[in-house]
Amino acid sequence: MQRRLSTWLLLAPAGLWFAVMLVLPLCFVVVFSFGEREAAGGYVPAFTLAQYANLPSRGTAFLNTLTLAPFGTVLALLIAYPLAYFLAMRADPKWRTLLLILVIVPFWTSILIRSYAWIFILGGQGLPAVIAWLGFGSVRLINTPFAVMTGIVYGYLPLMVLPVYVSLERLDKRLLEAAADLGAPPLRSFLQVTLPLSLPGVATGCMLVFILLMGEFLIPAMLGGGKVFFIGNALVDLFLQSRNWAFGAAVAVTLVLIMLVTVSLYMWLMRRMGGVRDDVALM
Incomplete structure (x- = not known):
């Protein structure tokens, strides 16, 4: 009884904060x-x-979010995993800390400034001008899904790299040596040893990036130019511009429900694939 009381007392401050700041709003x-x-x-x-019956009027925002957010998460993982693998398994320990700092450096600058930089890079005087100069004709990059996807991957790549790196860095190298001693080629050793043991980091990175992308507003607004709308942009429009709070609340509740269902399915799939527990995957 005393232990149970102590547990409740320890959980009370966090539980109260959670109830007031999340559940009540x-x-x-x-x-x-x-x-x-x-x-x-x-x-x-x-x-x-x-308000819920009117949700199809924001179908484009839902479609863009439910398409580009998962695709951006997968693309960030495909780029981050080799980088994290190199840092954890191949990089010289003398340079590893410096390389990790370079991965985190973009977070030292405001996402607003970084987005403005991408507007210049993808704008008419940036990469399109270089492509035209090389003789490949005129191409439009800014205010397209490609521009939004580029900003998403660039902006959230460190959040994917770090959990995967931690998972790989903790991997017992003796397991790889044992696999090699038993005759396993490098690819098979990676697929049967390294990849399964790094799934907790993969799960954490994907969760972090996906949840943040589902509510993303700034990158689609700046790099999409009003042509690539996310649900976050729709919520800003409904609450601050058209002042339709009831409809905005319905869109927000629908977004939360979609995220709950998606995250639950994802966690079930990760458990089926690699035995990743909820508490480990959400570390």
């Missing part, structure tokens, strides 16, 4: 989603499903 959003828009904008108490 989410309850307000759910209540707002069943209301109506006031004539001048805002919220009028009601109980109607009209």
